[in-house]
Amino acid sequence: MARFIVRRLLVTIPVLFGIVLVVFILARVVPGDPCRAVLGERATDAVCDAFIKRYGLDKAIAPGLYKVGSSWEFRVADVPTTVVDNQFTAYLGQLAAGDLGTSIKHSRPVTRLLVERLPTTIELTLLAMLFATVVGIPIGLLSAVRRNSPVDVGSMIFANLGVSMPVFVLGLVLAYLFAIVLKDTPLSLPPSGRLSSGVEVRSLVEVWGLQSLQGLPRGILDFLSGIYTFSALITGQWSAWVDAIRHLILPAIALGTIPLAIIARITRSSLLEVLGQDFVRTARAKGLKERAVVLRHGTRNALLPVVTIIGLQLGLLLSGAVLTETVFNLAGVGRTMFEAITGRDYVVIQGFTLLIAVTYVLVNLVVDVSYGYLDPRIRYR
Amino acid sequence: MTAPETQLTPLSPLVPAADPLVASRPASLWRDTLSSVLRQRSAVVGLVILAFLVLVAVFAPVIATHDPNNSLLGKEQGVEKREGSCIHALGCAADKPEHYFGTDGNFRDVYSRVVYGTRTSLTIGFAAIAFAIVLGTAIGAFAGFVGGWSDNVLMRLMDVILAFPSLLLAIAIVTAAGRSLVNALVAIGIVSIPIYARVARSAVLATRESDFVTASRALGESSLGILGRRILPNSLTPLVVQGTLGIGGAVLEIAALAFVGVTGDLQNPEWGSMIGFERNQLFTAPHIILAPGLAITLTVLGFNLLGDGLRDALDPRLNR
Numbered sequence: 001m002a003r004f005i006v007r008r009l010l011v012t013i014p015v016l017f018g019i020v021l022v023v024f025i026l027a028r029v030v031p032g033d034p035c036r037a038v039l040g041e042r043a044t045d046a047v048c049d050a051f052i053k054r055y056g057l058d059k060a061i062a063p064g065l066y067k068v069g070s071s072w073e074f075r076v077a078d079v080p081t082t083v084v085d086n087q088f089t090a091y092l093g094q095l096a097a098g099d100l101g102t103s104i105k106h107s108r109p110v111t112r113l114l115v116e117r118l119p120t121t122i123e124l125t126l127l128a129m130l131f132a133t134v135v136g137i138p139i140g141l142l143s144a145v146r147r148n149s150p151v152d153v154g155s156m157i158f159a160n161l162g163v164s165m166p167v168f169v170l171g172l173v174l175a176y177l178f179a180i181v182l183k184d185t186p187l188s189l190p191p192s193g194r195l196s197s198g199v200e201v202r203s204l205v206e207v208w209g210l211q212s213l214q215g216l217p218r219g220i221l222d223f224l225s226g227i228y229t230f231s232a233l234i235t236g237q238w239s240a241w242v243d244a245i246r247h248l249i250l251p252a253i254a255l256g257t258i259p260l261a262i263i264a265r266i267t268r269s270s271l272l273e274v275l276g277q278d279f280v281r282t283a284r285a286k287g288l289k290e291r292a293v294v295l296r297h298g299t300r301n302a303l304l305p306v307v308t309i310i311g312l313q314l315g316l317l318l319s320g321a322v323l324t325e326t327v328f329n330l331a332g333v334g335r336t337m338f339e340a341i342t343g344r345d346y347v348v349i350q351g352f353t354l355l356i357a358v359t360y361v362l363v364n365l366v367v368d369v370s371y372g373y374l375d376p377r378i379r380y381r
Numbered sequence: 382m383t384a385p386e387t388q389l390t391p392l393s394p395l396v397p398a399a400d401p402l403v404a405s406r407p408a409s410l411w412r413d414t415l416s417s418v419l420r421q422r423s424a425v426v427g428l429v430i431l432a433f434l435v436l437v438a439v440f441a442p443v444i445a446t447h448d449p450n451n452s453l454l455g456k457e458q459g460v461e462k463r464e465g466s467c468i469h470a471l472g473c474a475a476d477k478p479e480h481y482f483g484t485d486g487n488f489r490d491v492y493s494r495v496v497y498g499t500r501t502s503l504t505i506g507f508a509a510i511a512f513a514i515v516l517g518t519a520i521g522a523f524a525g526f527v528g529g530w531s532d533n534v535l536m537r538l539m540d541v542i543l544a545f546p547s548l549l550l551a552i553a554i555v556t557a558a559g560r561s562l563v564n565a566l567v568a569i570g571i572v573s574i575p576i577y578a579r580v581a582r583s584a585v586l587a588t589r590e591s592d593f594v595t596a597s598r599a600l601g602e603s604s605l606g607i608l609g610r611r612i613l614p615n616s617l618t619p620l621v622v623q624g625t626l627g628i629g630g631a632v633l634e635i636a637a638l639a640f641v642g643v644t645g646d647l648q649n650p651e652w653g654s655m656i657g658f659e660r661n662q663l664f665t666a667p668h669i670i671l672a673p674g675l676a677i678t679l680t681v682l683g684f685n686l687l688g689d690g691l692r693d694a695l696d697p698r699l700n701r
Contacts (some may be wrong), residue, residue: 341552
């Protein structure tokens with residue numbers, strides 16, 4: 001098992017390197033000059049020169065290749081000297097030191113930005129995935145067991161509608177429904193932000209009196225504090241916790257509906273396939289109750305493809321997060337990425353994309369490893 | 382395929398034994414396929430929805446009641462900004478101008494914009510996937526047919542594209558290439574390539590070693606001929622199924638790109654940008670968001686149902 005994991009990690013190195021390279025290139029072919037995109041069209045040349053020097057944007061991008069203003073130049077004479085000293089090698093060196101750079105737009109380290117923005121997205125995607133799995137799997141199982149019944153037809157119509165509706169339309173409809181139509185009823189839910197105004201979640205550092213803490217431990221604590229539903233829970237700030245959860249419900253449903261529909265459909269077809277197999281007939285023949293046949297023999301074997309799909313959905317969730325965070329005014333990773341791309345903040349684009357790609361690769365690793373637990377026939381070598 | 386009726390026929394003296402070669406029309410691949418597709422309920426529903434949408438797109442100038450791009454301010458008596466639906470037949474006051482889905486923030490007729498938006502979404506969705514299928518199939522077929530290191534390099538490149546959240550990658554490509562609907566089309570095409578490359582590659586790998594390919598090779602057919610005339614036609618089914626589902630996805634992505642505002646054009650009727658442009662008016666004028674939202678959902682639903690139906694009809698493993 002350990003050898004399998006190590007080998008899988010080694011295989012991902014070229015993919016990760018490719019991702020770093022693609023992101024680096026993409027960030028630089030964005031037309032227009034970053035200085036004026038950040039400082040405004042009226043920035044003087046002197047100001048821009050200083051700006052460009054400060055962020056190392058005057059260095060060659062690749063050996064001999066320069067970008068001056070918004071035009072490209074290739075200086076043959078510079079090729080030998082810039083083979084080692086260019087923006088890409090500088091970036092790799094930085095990465096090796098665990099430094100993701102400083103955001104051009106926010107003038108703050110990208111790692112700091114991640115500590116602030118990532119918790120929102122983690123909270124959102126985990127809750128959305130939880131919703132999708134907890135509701136989707138039972139719907140799929142029920143549809144398969146009651147095949148062609150009204151329950152089955154109804155839930156499959158629902159599943160088809162679920163995958164066809166855009167995240168942002170569903171989000172806006174939910175916001176309208178719960179914030180306007182159901183206003184002043186117990187079902188009313190807030191349509192934007194993470195907390196109501198006036199409500200605050202005190203950070204872990206504050207609650208535990210660790211203000212003197214610095215560096216990585218402090219970063220980790222601040223990061224955990226940002227996950228309000230977690231930090232408010234463990235520090236017993238109940239009213240803030242309830243408020244945070246209430247703000248998360250609509251975005252999580254909006255984001256989780258497409259995965260829910262996909263999970264329900266896969267679960268249904270997978271269980272149907274398993275229930276048609278010989279060992280299920282054997283289980284029935286030896287007199288097991290139908291309930292035991294379905295739950296113990298059927299479901300366990302049917303869940304393998306479902307786990308794969310759950311893993312694959314995480315990549316999709318991040319695309320959806322851009323839209324959900326836009327609709328519900330959440331300052332998360334998706335929203336930050338979108339603003340960085342449109343605002344030409346190279347450093348943030350690079351840092352956040354790398355994080356997303358690494359997450360994706362790791363999630364797929366976890367999915368692969370979990371096969372072994374679900375299906376004893378799969379052995380890792 | 383031994384149906385009991387055909388075995389019984391010779392026993393009946395009154396009915397002359399029909400010569401099976403003359404009596405039954407030769408089995409046609411296309412007719413068989415069509416009839417098995419039409420047996421799928423979801424495919425039929427999907428086809429009906431899509432036929433309806435294609436008709437709407439083609440006859441948009443006839444169906445639309447107003448010019449989709451024209452602000453009616455000062456041109457139509459009593460027109461109001463972001464006014465809800467008004468249909469005279471349903472009891473709307475006769476002195477108010479008729480707007481089936483109401484008006485938007487620029488005094489334009491939402492119904493006409495939704496009708497014209499059908500053209501944009503169908504064309505772009507179809508074109509983006511056609512682009513992805515052509516390039517993806519070329520890459521996948523080449524990788525699968527040639528194998529070796531070029532296979533490895535190409536497929537790892539596809540992995541890299543797949544590792545990005547597709548919407549973010551598309552946003553990045555559109556921003557880099559310049560904000561326009563055409564660039565959005567290309568961006569969605571590019572992020573969809575890996576799916577078709579994978580499908581084509583596995584289809585090629587599956588047929589490459591079959592007997593009819595070996596036979597062609599023995600007959601001296603060139604590699605390119607084998608790939609184009611023998612292998613690819615036999616790999617078409619999964620590509621068609623995946624492509625149909627893919628158009629639905631492309632329609633969703635176009636709408637999403639337009640919603641976040643990277644397609645630039647706000648004048649042309651496009652469902653996603655209609656919603657993105659007016660989304661802050663949700664609480665006062667939900668009809669402007671609901672109408673294009675339902676249009677997107679219906680379109681995607683049509684492609685998804687047809688795609689599912691095609692898969693069930695064409696996948697030999699699912700023959701029931």
